[in-house]
Amino acid sequence: MNAADHDAAPAQEHATGRTVALSARGLSKDFRGFRAVRNVDLDVVEGEVHALVGPNGAGKTTLFNLLTGYLKPTEGTITVHGKDITGREPEQIAHEGVARSFQITSLFDNLTPREHVELGLQGMAGGGLRFWRSDKRLLQYRERADELIAEVGLSALADRPAGELAYGQKRALEMALVISLDPKVLLLDEPTAGMGREDVNRTIELVRQIAVGRTVVFVDHNMHVVGSLAHHVTVLMAGEVLAQGTYDTVRTDSRVISAYLGEESRA
Amino acid sequence: MRSTTDTPEAVQAGQTRPGLRGRSPARWALLAVGLVVALALPWVIYPPVAMDIAAWALFAVALDLLLGYAGLLSFGHAAFWGSSAYVTGLVAIELGLPFPVAALLGAVAAMALALPIGLLSVRRSGIYFAMVTLAFAQMLFFVVNQWRDVTGGENGLQGVPRNFFGIEAVETEPFYFYYAALPLILAGMWFAWRVVHSPFGRVLVATRDNPARARALGYNVERYRVTVFVLSAGLAGLAGGLFALSHGFVSLQEVSWQTSGKVVLITVLGGIGTLWGAIIGAGLIVTLEDQLASSGFDGIGIITGSVFVIVVLLFRSGVWGTVTNLVARRRGQKVPSEDIGAADSEQGL
Incomplete structure (x- = not known):
């Protein structure tokens, strides 16, 4: 989170010097006074698989809907390969090379x-x-x-x-x-939701194939899926970014552990 | 259940799959039977009634394009049938143009009217779309009723001529007029078929089944809906114009909500999403009304209303939908179940 540069031009280059495919700056979404997504900064590096995780209600699907135009952000900007797509309609964003799947099977x-x-x-x-x-x-x-x-x-x-x-x-x-x-960028909303182990493994293989030469962002609750696919993980909690980094760094982050344990002890 | 699409029936009755689709011999046979019936009609029944059936059939096909394939229930389609009837009548009276030209100009006027109405209505779906279209149709009714100098108000337009290059038989005898007008009716129906079986038609079914997903595929759903709305209005207008020419006058009835309701009744009764259903529905309802009227019975609405209720309760996919389902079942094809369509669009947002 770097709250300081919300108004700055979107970063074209990641800190590592690699191209950013999809980027959000200071993204927020209010629903009648309830802030579902709070000041989210996100950089998805081109060619990488990026996982969004977090407990239920963390704002993952809302963030997805913001990134694909199904919801309009209250604040903040979204860019695809440096092009500002904030406030665009879903079909226009699709034509910018951003494709999404839906959490609930939608055919x-x-x-x-x-x-x-x-x-x-x-x-x-x-x-x-x-x-x-x-x-x-x-x-x-x-x-x-x-x-x-x-x-x-x-x-x-x-x-x-x-x-x-x-x-x-x-x-x-x-x-x-x-x-x-x-698409250049794929957003998959819980690609393994409701699947048995065998289907999950097949889906992991499939996503791996698809991801070659593409940028993938996905939401999943299954840590096995996240661990086997993601180069990068962003953890959301109550609409905010709690932690970002590789799977191993995020997994050992104490805030993440307490967030997840808290969730499990409630469940 | 479905949250955004309008009629649950649209899902299962708008079966694009079983039945006769894709079976060419059966389809050609059906088409041949339809043509023979269309050609024989004025020999069998009173020619003006035959013309009524043809006009209402095209009107219902126009509505089915919108209801059955785009999933939009217009409850104000009399606006297009009626506006075209008036424009056609005025063109025929004031300019004396041949009747096909008058009817086509009427259809163009209906499309011009449909564009702004469509742009404002398609942002809503379901019951709200039905109400917005009804409201626009009622506004048109008010305008037509008040604008007496042009429309004749409650007296309507009297003495609409059927000019046809001086061929007296067509101009005076309903029997010959039917055959002169039939090509336009059939062309309108062919056009509806063309639209349904075009790349556009495929997208239309997709926007009906799941508009949110269609957008994710890069389709501007509103643009598709406005386009089909305008096309549907054009066909409704062509039908309304020919109806006015056949009767020789235009009355306020043509822009009334009862007319909007009747075309919905005909389409649903026949079976939506099939085009054939609309034609059969028109044949049944117009014939029934004519029989009742000529027998001096003055409670026509009670009978047609009861028929409608019975069909909707017992045969949810309408007369034609029920027939094609039976045929499909006999052939051992799978028929779509009653509650296909669980997952819906704007969920998960």
Whole structure:
């Protein structure tokens, strides 16, 4: 936390001299007087996997929604590769190369996995407003769509309505959909939520594959997932940044330990 | 349940999957049957009633485009049907242009009216969208009623001519007028089909199922909703204009909330999200009303209302939706369950 330079131009270079892909300065969000996110500074280094952790109600999802335009910050700025995106709409931020997944599985129940991914590909390419053209135009995306569906292991279910898929399959489709946007920065909101151990391990592998050449920010409660994926960890507590650093530094931080123990003893 | 999308029925009735979709032979057969029925109609029933059915069918298809595919329930679509009826009538009376030109100008006027209304309404969804569209339609009703010099107020527009290049049969006989107007009706329906089966249509279904997620994919949901709103208004306007020409007059009824309600009733009764349902609903309701009226029964609303309640309670996906579900089941296809669509959009925010 460096409260001093909120108004300064967003840092292009991290302290380590590496490029910052996604950055927030002095980010705050009030809900009717309740400050859900408080003065958060965040620098996500390009090419790294960055985990956001914290107890329930720490403001992780609110922060995600601020970063992707679903909520407008009360104060503060957000930049992507140095470009100010504060206050932009979600679809504009998507076009800046920032893609997100949702904590609660969020798909189009009447569309098939293939149609989902084609939509994602078209969303970035443009042309969705062409109501006078045949939907056969979407066939141009089919090959790429089938590749992505194969990548997440859904080839056999490519033509089933998403509403009929099992939970783990829906999570996999979420992932394919996010990659279909070919984003520079991926924000994954609890990619392993509600999964069994086997699915968790498969998801870790998948995220690792996706992360090659990309920047990933993810929220997760599962410390096994955080430990195996994250280069960098930011711990949130009551809307504030409690600690930042590598997994090992953060894990041994006394404030973090007491925050988590406090949470567990309440649970 | 769904928090942002408007009608739960839209989810399961707006089945884009089972039934006849994708089965080309069945689809062509259906199309052929539909064409034969459309061509035979004025031989079987009184030609002006046949024209009413055709106009209401296009009106209902226009509403279904919005309700079934974008998940937006407009309760003010009479604004577009009616405004076009008046513009069409005035163009025909004052300028004496051929009736297809008059009807198309009416449709353009309806679209011009729909643009500002759409821009202001699509920010709301569900019941609020329905109420905002109703409010705009009521404002139009007030204007039309007050602006007597132009609209004739309560007397309406009388003596709307059906000019058609001096071909007297079309201009005077409803039987021939039906065949002259049918190509426009069919073109309107083809256009709706084109929109549904376009890249745009795919995005539309996505914005209906999950608007928040559609935005995450880079789609400006409001722009899509305004576009489909304007397209729907254009088709409603084309239908309203032809209806006015067929009757030879325009009354306040065309901009009234009862007209908005009737088209919703027809669409839901037939089955939303199918286009065919809207056509069948129009056939059923217009024929039923005509039969009741000619038998001297004056409680038509009670009968159509009861039919509506029964269909909605027993066959939630409407007449056509029920038929296609049965066909799909016989073929052993899976039919979407009643409560698909648990996860919804603006959750988790």
